[in-house]
Amino acid sequence: MIGFQKGDFLWAREAGLRENMRTRVNRRPLIRISAVAVVAVVAASLSAGPAQAPAPGAKPGELTAEAKVDRVFERFNRSDTPGCVVGVAAGGKPVLVKAYGMADLERGVRLRPDSVFESGSVAKQFTAAAVALLCRDGKLSLDDPVRKYVPEVPDFGPPVLIRHLLNHTSGLRSQWSLLGLAGRPTGWAVHTVEEILELVGRMRELNFKPGDEYLYCNTGYTLLGVVVARVSGKTLDAFCQERLFKPLGMTRTRWREDFRTIVPDRATAYGRLPDGRFFTNMPFTSVIGNGGLLTTAGDLLLWNGNLDEPRVGGPALVEQLETRGRLNDGFELEYAQGLVVTAYKGLREVGHGGSTAGYQAFLARYPSERLSIAVLSNLSGSGPAGLARQVADIYLAGKIEEPAKPVAAAVPASTLKKYLGVYRERLTDAAMRVELDKNGKTLRFSGLPALPLSATTFMTPDGSRRFVFEPGTAGSSFKITDTTPGARPRLWEAAPPFAPRPADLDAFAGAYYSYEIDTTYTLFVKDGRLLAHFRPAQLIVLRPIYDDAFESDEDVFRFSRDASGRVDSFRVYAGRAWRVLFGRIS
Numbered sequence: 001m002i003g004f005q006k007g008d009f010l011w012a013r014e015a016g017l018r019e020n021m022r023t024r025v026n027r028r029p030l031i032r033i034s035a036v037a038v039v040a041v042v043a044a045s046l047s048a049g050p051a052q053a054p055a056p057g058a059k060p061g062e063l064t065a066e067a068k069v070d071r072v073f074e075r076f077n078r079s080d081t082p083g084c085v086v087g088v089a090a091g092g093k094p095v096l097v098k099a100y101g102m103a104d105l106e107r108g109v110r111l112r113p114d115s116v117f118e119s120g121s122v123a124k125q126f127t128a129a130a131v132a133l134l135c136r137d138g139k140l141s142l143d144d145p146v147r148k149y150v151p152e153v154p155d156f157g158p159p160v161l162i163r164h165l166l167n168h169t170s171g172l173r174s175q176w177s178l179l180g181l182a183g184r185p186t187g188w189a190v191h192t193v194e195e196i197l198e199l200v201g202r203m204r205e206l207n208f209k210p211g212d213e214y215l216y217c218n219t220g221y222t223l224l225g226v227v228v229a230r231v232s233g234k235t236l237d238a239f240c241q242e243r244l245f246k247p248l249g250m251t252r253t254r255w256r257e258d259f260r261t262i263v264p265d266r267a268t269a270y271g272r273l274p275d276g277r278f279f280t281n282m283p284f285t286s287v288i289g290n291g292g293l294l295t296t297a298g299d300l301l302l303w304n305g306n307l308d309e310p311r312v313g314g315p316a317l318v319e320q321l322e323t324r325g326r327l328n329d330g331f332e333l334e335y336a337q338g339l340v341v342t343a344y345k346g347l348r349e350v351g352h353g354g355s356t357a358g359y360q361a362f363l364a365r366y367p368s369e370r371l372s373i374a375v376l377s378n379l380s381g382s383g384p385a386g387l388a389r390q391v392a393d394i395y396l397a398g399k400i401e402e403p404a405k406p407v408a409a410a411v412p413a414s415t416l417k418k419y420l421g422v423y424r425e426r427l428t429d430a431a432m433r434v435e436l437d438k439n440g441k442t443l444r445f446s447g448l449p450a451l452p453l454s455a456t457t458f459m460t461p462d463g464s465r466r467f468v469f470e471p472g473t474a475g476s477s478f479k480i481t482d483t484t485p486g487a488r489p490r491l492w493e494a495a496p497p498f499a500p501r502p503a504d505l506d507a508f509a510g511a512y513y514s515y516e517i518d519t520t521y522t523l524f525v526k527d528g529r530l531l532a533h534f535r536p537a538q539l540i541v542l543r544p545i546y547d548d549a550f551e552s553d554e555d556v557f558r559f560s561r562d563a564s565g566r567v568d569s570f571r572v573y574a575g576r577a578w579r580v581l582f583g584r585i586s
């Protein structure tokens with residue numbers, strides 16, 4: 001993690017995001033908040049009735065569905081831990097909305113069924129829905145260039161279209177990855193939409209040609225929020241209130257336009273330190289569109305009900321949101337428009353997860369069964385997707401197919417040891433370490449355990465990743481094909497070991513500047529290690545990883561040399577920002 005070593009803090013991270021090191025003062029005037037009426041929701045009215053009946057397919061005397069759900073959330077049902085609210089709707093009606101754990105540990109306030117949470121990237125479907133409504137109004141097209149509405153986006157040649165932003169195929173670099181490289185990651189610095197527009201305006205390269213690849217990108221949805229505001233002439237919140245939230249009765253839902261706003265009944269978000277203690281982990285950003293939606297489990301069930309039986313937007317809205325994206329070569333993605341359309345145990349699942357600081361969320365529908373599950377949590381690392389699917393299993397009993405569990409093959413240790421080492425992805429410069437698991441019988445891929453299905457094929461226990469070894473090309477002993485359902489395979493090639501002597505490190509010392517993030521890194525050698533310093537008060541260690549490349553946490557710094565062999569620049573792979581250029585200035 002940029003700026004400190006692993007183990008200093010245990011911050012919640014959305015994959016590819018980094019938490020931050022410092023805060024700056026938001027210079028906008030404070031908003032005067034008017035009193036907000038609090039709508040009381042009686043928990044018993046939602047947790048009684050159908051949920052008290054035996055679970056689907058249950059035998060006489062078996063636990064009720066609600067009792068089974070209680071077991072899923074049992075570890076949160078305490079007075080000394082943050083927790084979760086779960087909502088279930090079946091047949092278009094809520095059958096269970098229940099809270100477990102604490103909303104505020106300092107004041108001893110328990111979570112309630114109507115507690116307000118931030119929903120993280122679950123919010124993206126509402127931004128996408130706003131775009132869909134504007135399309136229906138004839139005010140924009142998915143094939144419009146983004147620059148038509150947001151001229152701050154540079155001209156990269158091939159145009160970035162609205163549809164590219166919706167399905168994460170734009171090639172734009174991630175705002176959070178770039179801000180992390182600039183020493184201002186989320187969790188330690190306040191950001192605004194205006195700052196993101198400035199950041200985008202400085203981009204000189206895309207990660208890839210628009211439409212060529214899929215790479216989850218929060219920048220795209222921040223820009224879509226700007227598009228909605230500029231096309232409609234209203235703020236994103238005002239537009240969504242008028243066209244989505246109020247018509248659907250989502251009275252507890254709003255966009256968090258200013259993080260300082262007082263929000264009645266909002267649960268405090270927390271993280272957990274390595275020793276088990278909790279710490280406050282609240283988001284303090286005013287960037288919306290990509291996230292920043294405040295809501296409740298009950299309101300999310302109302303929204304999913306509209307997707308099952310559309311009253312707002314009609315069937316065309318649902319069809320647009322659920323249309324999967326396609327790459328330029330025709331490859332179909334699981335990501336649609338603010339929604340992931342996939343399969344779960346033989347059933348179609350339409351949903352999305354989210355994470356902002358300590359807030360975690362997951363919202364899913366199983367359309368064929370008219371079932372919706374919402375899980376909102378105020379604790380990082382709570383795993384809402386897994387919890388939601390355990391709840392889905394209860395209500396879908398007898399209608400789902402359990403996948404066959406992978407059976408591990410016996411592979412000789414001598415074979416496993418041949419695969420050990422560092423592998424480089426040529427497309428991005430990313431590095432993956434293949435190591436022997438402590439049991440000595442299987443491998444870990446950058447820490448991810450995978451079972452051997454054969455001498456060359458390995459699969460993660462949940463079946464989400466498959467790694468296949470093949471003989472490499474010239475100069476590479478092996479290559480790995482890494483496949484994930486719904487994503488195009490990634491190719492990794494074995495890289496020779498790189499172990500520069502302390503004296504060799506002097507060649508990399510110097511100052512390097514990146515125009516894209518307006519930041520200078522000063523590299524120097526100390527105690528036989530290559531270090532990088534950059535503002536504000538950031539110091540990282542660069543560890544050799546492969547030829548002329550170093551890693552710091554998950555970032556990879558790959559250096560280039562001029563015709564004389566002198567190091568003249570480096571590029572950084574930072575998760576969702578590929579090959580960000582730093583040129584040598586001294």
